[in-house]
Amino acid sequence: MTTPETQGEGGEAPGLVPPSPEDARILRDGFLSSGYEEESLVREYGTAEPPFTGDLRFPRMLECARAPGPLGILARWFLLGLPVSGGEAGKVLRPGVVERLVRCGMLAAEGEELRPRVAVGAVGRTLVVSDPSPACAAEFREDQVRGLNPSARRLLDLTIRRPVASTLDLGTGCGVQAFLAAGHSERVTATDVNPRATTLAALGARLNGIENMECLTGDRFEPVRGRRFSLILSNPPFILSPVRRNTFSDNGRELDSFCRDLVREIPAHLEEGGFAQMILEWVSVGGEDWRDRIRPWFEGSGCDVWALKGYTREAWQYTVTRMLEASQAGTRAPGVMYDEWMDYYRSRNVTAVHGGALVLRRRSGRNWTWFEELEADVTGPCGEAILRRFRTRDLLESLPSDEALLDLVLRPAGELRIEQDLVCREGEWTRGALRLRQEAGLRRTVGTEPDVVRFLTELDGRTSLGDLARATAERFGAAPEEVAAEMARVARTLLERGFLEASREPPGRSP
Ligand SMILES: C[S@@+](CC[C@H](N)C(=O)[O-])C[C@H]1O[C@@H](n2cnc3c(N)ncnc32)[C@H](O)[C@@H]1O
Incomplete structure (x- = not known):
């Protein structure tokens, strides 16, 4: 076991120092x-994350945080970024908490008051320390480390949470992927090019009592050169931005080449x-198919690859979406963004932007690639699926x-639901569309037909498909x-989309 380490305590975040394990225990108890x-x-404030700029939940959060009691004090500091008097806090919080928050730099004295220097969000009972939200911070920092964000949540949901020896979280930011991976990995290595990120991740690891995690600062795979891992997670800075304004989300490289190079380095x-599981965005140039752009990235990789595409946007739609986010995160002036971004895409003949995830598995032999x-x-855990x-x-x-x-x-995979519409026209009820839904995992939904429903409900997990076909033909x-x-044909389609699972023998018959 290693303890959380950073290269140089405080790094680019002077004054922020991981608390000692004993101080961390007292702080953790104080929060929880x-x-x-x-x-x-979420029950009290509507969210467990600091608000973004223009967040309409802000007034309600402010009202709740005025309530007397320890949660209100901590929320005023670490959700809303507001100062609180040290005397008032000391009366309400557990003994020793305020001094220790100051000692590790999470609070700084400002006259009579104590002002937060970080924000704290929560995933379950895991605390996530980041820079204060721009909605609360006085200045915009290029190296600002953000807390939970939608792509982080997506990767948390996608992560395969089986016990492994070693996990790498590349581009760890606040460390949230690494913290959760520490629960099912013997060792976790969290890396980031931004020393402020590795400082905050190390502080967060301590605060959560995580002892099997190291934090290393450096570019991409540089800090782990020559090392191999059982699981690699990355929510990299994938935004297809023409300028590097914020280390957290921009990578300063041409279009999607940062993610391409990361993918090519993963197998080694x-x-x-x-x-390896990674969130990413990529482009289509000159109307090319989304698969054709990324297919060459995996050629000869020695990995099986499952490429999942979530959204596709035209360049202007993508720009507008990012403009809105930029104004909420306070990272860019939206007014100048539109022309700058659209000129960039037009000059490169970008016809669409895609977002999704990749899952790679290193395997000797003939590899497969599957696009979906x-x-x-x-939403929700998908690792098992x-x-x-x-x-x-x-x-x-x-x-x-x-x-x-x-x-x-064959048998149905996971939890499935079949839905049937009943439609009434002029007093006459008729059956409408049939849908097959996955209740968990990737939550796919497909339109289906009565014959397929009958077929599905006849799969008992014991009879081979051939025997079932013979019995059906006879009937x-x-x-x-x-x-x-x-x-x-139907079985293949349903297997490929994850609605069925298959084995060569009925359960119990195989050795
Ligand atoms: C989108 S954030 C993800 C943070 C965190 N893992 C999460 O899921 O919320 C991307 C992270 O990659 C880091 N990063 C940017 N460029 C990098 C590089 N060249 N090498 C390593 N990390 C980098 C950023 O500092 C940032 O913390």
């Missing part, structure tokens, strides 16, 4: 016993069987033909080969 964790914060740092479009954003999809893909890739599907035993007096071919 006051209800400073996600569930209570993955152990055999290890996974998601209809909706992921991703592992299941890898198992299914491996199985499908190993089959010589669709006929071989008939030897498999309906149909040609067995035709029924088998149709069932194999």
Whole structure:
């Protein structure tokens, strides 16, 4: 076990020093016993994250934070970025908490008052220390370390949370990916080019009592040169920005080349069987298909790759979305952004911008690549569903033909729901659209038909697809080969989209 370390205490955040383990324990108790964790914060304040500029929840949060009690004091400091008198706080918070917050630099004295130097958000009972939100901070910092953000949440949801020996969180920022990975990894290495980030991540690790995490400062894979990991996570600075205004989200490289190069470097740092999961954006140039842009990134990688596309935006839509975010994050003046960004895209013939995620698995042998479009954003844990999809893909890739599907035993994967619309027109009820939904995981929804529903509900996890096809053909007096071919076609589609899982033997029969 290693303790949280940074290269040079305080780094580019002078005065911020990870508390000693004993101080950290007292601080953690101080936060958690006051209800400073996600569930209570969301209940009381509507969010467990600091507000953004123009956040309409701000007035309500302010009202709540005026309530007497320890949660109000901590929220005034670490959610809203407001000063509180040391005397008032000392009376309400657990003994020793205020001095220790000052000692590690989370608070600074300003006359009679104590002003926060960081913000604190929460994911469950994990505390996430970042720079104060721009809505609360006096100045914009180029090296500002932001707290929880939508892409961080997406990666948290996608992460495969099986026990592993070593995890790398590349571009750790506030450290949130690393903190959660520490729960299922023997060792976690968190890296960032921004020393302010590694300082805050190390401080956060201590605050959370995480002892199996190291923090290293440096560009991309530089700090871990020659090392391999069982799991690599990265929510990199993927925004396709023409200028580097903020280290957190801009990478200063041409279009999507930063993510491309990261993807190409990943395999050399993955152990055999290890996974890498990364959020990214990429472009289409001259109307090219979204797959064609990224396909060459994996060629010869020695990895199986699952590429998931979430959204696609035209360049102007993308610019407008980023303008709105920039004004909320206080990172750019939206007024000058539109022309600057659109000139950049036009001059490079960018016709679309795509966002999604990649999952790579290092594996010797003939590798596969699978592209998939998601209809909706992921919400909730998806790690198990991703592992299941890898198992299914491996199985499908190993089959010589669709006929071989008939030897498999199939069953519904995870939690599924079938929905049927009933439509009334002029007093007459008729059946409308049928939908098949995944209740968890990637939450895919597809339109379906009554025959497919019947087929799904007949899969008992014991009978092979071939036997099922024969029984169905007999029942309906149909040609067995035709029924088998149709069932194999439907089974393949449902397996590929994650609605079914398959095994070669019924459960219990295999050794
Ligand atoms: C979008 S933030 C993600 C932060 C955090 N992992 C999360 O999920 O919220 C990207 C992070 O990558 C870091 N970064 C930017 N350029 C980098 C580089 N060349 N090498 C390593 N990290 C970099 C930024 O400082 C920032 O902390």
